[in-house]
Amino acid sequence: MLRHRNLPHLLLQAREHLLAGFRPILRQFGVTEQQWRVMRTLNERGPMEPNQLADACLILSPSLTRMLASMEEAGLVLRERSATDQRRQLISLTGHCRGLIAEIEPLIDARYGELEQQVGTEQLRQVYGALDDLLGSFAPLPPGGTTGSES
DSSP: OOSSOOHHHHHHHHHHHHHHHHHHHHHHTTOOHHHHHHHHHHHHHOSBOHHHHHHHHTOOHHHHHHHHHHHHHTTSEEEEEOSSOTTOEEEEEOHHHHHHHHHHHHHHHHHHHHHHHHHOHHHHHHHHHHHHHHHHHSOOOOTTOOOSOOO
């Protein structure tokens, strides 16, 4: 018998409970969880190279490549060649996508407010602190060394 609780499983359970409150918002706008991660990351950090974006979003590169193609077709992202090196691409948000984010953000913020009401401000602060401490105790993942998690 193992002496430790299954921490990865507990974290997945917590993730699923948390996402259950956000999924309806994203579905309302026809956005997947992974697309929202890409949109939010680009909105916060600005244009990025695909490999940087994959690492930041914890999405495997082949999956991100397919996703970016569909997001480009939907008018959500632009793929542009780097001015300094034509072999490199930069991914950025379109104006349409920025407008979509502006519509989604207040609903996401409201959901975080509900979460804070449900869990309590102090407990939520403690969870953030504990997760920051836990993540800070790990060595950084190597580039392209995502967890393999697709969601």
